[in-house]
Amino acid sequence: MSGNADPVWPEGVARHALDTVDSTNAYALSLMPGLTGPAWVIAGEQTAGRGRRGRPWSSPRGNFYGSLVMRPEGPPEMAALRSFIAALALYDACVGLTDLPGAFALKWPNDVLLNGGKLAGILLESGGAGGRVSHLIIGIGVNLIGAPPVEAVEPGAVTPVSLLAETGLRITPERFLTHLAAAFAVWEARFQAEGFAPIRAAWLDRAARRGERIRARTGTAERHGIFETIDDSGALVLNIDGRREAIPAAEVFF
Numbered sequence: 001m002s003g004n005a006d007p008v009w010p011e012g013v014a015r016h017a018l019d020t021v022d023s024t025n026a027y028a029l030s031l032m033p034g035l036t037g038p039a040w041v042i043a044g045e046q047t048a049g050r051g052r053r054g055r056p057w058s059s060p061r062g063n064f065y066g067s068l069v070m071r072p073e074g075p076p077e078m079a080a081l082r083s084f085i086a087a088l089a090l091y092d093a094c095v096g097l098t099d100l101p102g103a104f105a106l107k108w109p110n111d112v113l114l115n116g117g118k119l120a121g122i123l124l125e126s127g128g129a130g131g132r133v134s135h136l137i138i139g140i141g142v143n144l145i146g147a148p149p150v151e152a153v154e155p156g157a158v159t160p161v162s163l164l165a166e167t168g169l170r171i172t173p174e175r176f177l178t179h180l181a182a183a184f185a186v187w188e189a190r191f192q193a194e195g196f197a198p199i200r201a202a203w204l205d206r207a208a209r210r211g212e213r214i215r216a217r218t219g220t221a222e223r224h225g226i227f228e229t230i231d232d233s234g235a236l237v238l239n240i241d242g243r244r245e246a247i248p249a250a251e252v253f254f
């Protein structure tokens with residue numbers, strides 16, 4: 001493990017630690033009326049954790065369940081790019097805690113892989129009207145000590161793994177949050193100052209299966225192609241029989 005000291009908690013960011021909650025995303029939303037700046041919520045367990053595409057997120061004690069709630073400036077497309085910031089922050093937190101940069105990779109749109117298995121997922125939820133985003137909630141689940149069995153995930157999906165089983169390291173959710181919040185603040189500041197370009201480049205540097213043939217499922221349709229890049233909007237760009245196609249939302253299979 002890294003001998004470096006844990007990072008300092010970012011200034012101006014609130015921290016709420018709960019024992020049990022239905023969903024940290026739901027709790028984060030309830031903070032909105034009194035919110036004066038960004039706030040992180042973590043919980044020891046969730047009784048109704050939610051994953052992407054309406055799936056449940058199994059949430060036993062020992063793993064990380066956290067949500068960041070904020071009032072982002074700018075249009076919805078810009079708010080959505082925070083999923084890449086969150087993925088980079090997750091990557092940095094994992095590397096900072098393990099010193100194993102080669103073991104982690106990012107899977108489009110926003111999973112973190114460890115030794116090729118799914119370690120963490122991100123669920124973005126937002127609200128607003130008239131082209132304005134009133135709030136953004138970035139929910140993050142990390143399998144610190146345990147992962148669901150492979151039978152619990154959809155056939156063809158990446159196998160879930162835990163940090164403990166893959167590395168032998170036992171990290172507490174509180175310590176993980178300190179690393180994650182600090183890393184998120186760094187990438188968020190970069191995004192504010194320089195826009196999406198450096199975020200995109202850093203994400204691509206850490207991307208899994210770039211240059212390889214992958215499968216993207218969009219609703220009922222499936223596209224097969226070479227994973228070339230992501231574009232300025234964060235869309236997946238596949239080379240399908242020599243033609244480039246940008247896919248804004250999909251489930252990716254390797």
Ligand SMILES: O=C(O)CCCC[C@@H]1SC[C@@H]2NC(=O)N[C@@H]21
Binds near residue numbers: 050066140
């Ligand atoms: O499906 C995914 O990959 C995303 C999973 C996101 C789970 C996290 S756990 C903390 C936060 N609260 C929730 O109810 N969901 C997110």
